[in-house]
Amino acid sequence: MRIKKAVIPVAGLGTRLLPATKTVPKELLPIVDVPAIQYVVQEAVDSGVDEIIFVTGRGKDGIEDHFDESPELVQVLEQRGQKELVEQLKAISKMVEVVSVRQKQPLGLGHAVLCARDLVGSEPFVVLLPDDIIDAEVPCVRQLLEVFEQTKESVLALRRVPKSEAHRYGIVGGKAMSERLCQVDTVVEKPQPADAPSELAIVGRYIFRSEIFSMLEKVAPGRGGEIQLTDGIAGLLRERKIFGYEFSGIHYDVGDKLGLVRATVAYALKRADLREPLKKFLAQAVNEKL
Ligand code: UTP
Numbered sequence: 001m002r003i004k005k006a007v008i009p010v011a012g013l014g015t016r017l018l019p020a021t022k023t024v025p026k027e028l029l030p031i032v033d034v035p036a037i038q039y040v041v042q043e044a045v046d047s048g049v050d051e052i053i054f055v056t057g058r059g060k061d062g063i064e065d066h067f068d069e070s071p072e073l074v075q076v077l078e079q080r081g082q083k084e085l086v087e088q089l090k091a092i093s094k095m096v097e098v099v100s101v102r103q104k105q106p107l108g109l110g111h112a113v114l115c116a117r118d119l120v121g122s123e124p125f126v127v128l129l130p131d132d133i134i135d136a137e138v139p140c141v142r143q144l145l146e147v148f149e150q151t152k153e154s155v156l157a158l159r160r161v162p163k164s165e166a167h168r169y170g171i172v173g174g175k176a177m178s179e180r181l182c183q184v185d186t187v188v189e190k191p192q193p194a195d196a197p198s199e200l201a202i203v204g205r206y207i208f209r210s211e212i213f214s215m216l217e218k219v220a221p222g223r224g225g226e227i228q229l230t231d232g233i234a235g236l237l238r239e240r241k242i243f244g245y246e247f248s249g250i251h252y253d254v255g256d257k258l259g260l261v262r263a264t265v266a267y268a269l270k271r272a273d274l275r276e277p278l279k280k281f282l283a284q285a286v287n288e289k290l
Helices: 036-046 061-066 071-079 083-094 109-115 140-151 163-168 211-218 229-239 257-269 272-286
Strands: 005-009 051-056 097-102 125-128 132-135 154-160 170-176 181-189 200-208 242-246 250-253
Touching: 005 036, 005 109, 036 061, 036 125, 036 132, 036 140, 051 061, 051 109, 071 083, 109 211, 109 229, 125 140, 132 200, 132 257, 140 154, 140 200, 140 242, 154 229, 163 200, 170 229, 181 229, 200 242, 211 229, 229 242, 250 257, 257 272
Parallel strands: 005 051, 005 125, 051 097, 154 242
Antiparallel strands: 125 200, 132 250, 154 200, 170 181, 170 200, 181 242
């Protein structure tokens, strides 16, 4: 069974990036000249997904607009002979089918995923969090889909983090099945180092069987009064197997100031036109010779 739909929750407030996110959705902040959300949608498309479901909130309309056609802009660029830009803009609007549903209040990530229930239906689906950008040769979602194709069970993307950083993530415990694969047996949201069952943290990529929805429905508000996705996963774990996969690739948390700067620098260094001048600038800046 091919998984066709991906849910991307974008209804969060983005308070860690205020004041930038007062009026601009954090998902539209650029990594060089491409909005963060476009990298994430591209990953889904490159993994074989053909429908994106955005869970949006107030002030987030620009995200859907980014994937829509822009006839006025295209007309002006055509008149100016800027063909390359015209092609780029047309390619963005043709990337993928986009639909959306509103989360009226930011009641938590688990609640946001639950809002997509009617649009997803009863098939397994992907969830991508746009705060997490993963630079990988094989797209991270594709890596997870390969595990799903074998196991037919829900799969979580994992990366190792020092226990001192466990309080920033959902942490899993489990039984190793192979070098990168484990069968999850516990999941704890943002534990203190001493309570972390392992160093394996959940990163924002998931494949879920549709049973996750009935679990989320039963979740009571937890930490911070929010309906946590982790609590839904813990419920699902009582009824079905869940696997974790340590993906290969570099992860950036662009919902956080330092992560956003890191991603910007790393992606700029990959650009032929920016690499050398940026390296020069960074060397000068580090030596405080600015
Ligand atoms: P975060 O925990 O990063 O929350 O959400 P946030 O509100 O966006 O950011 P900060 O912490 O205030 O800076 C993880 C993902 O879940 C979505 C966010 O948009 C983000 O993609 N989310 C979170 C929702 O869609 N709805 C919610 O109620 C909460």
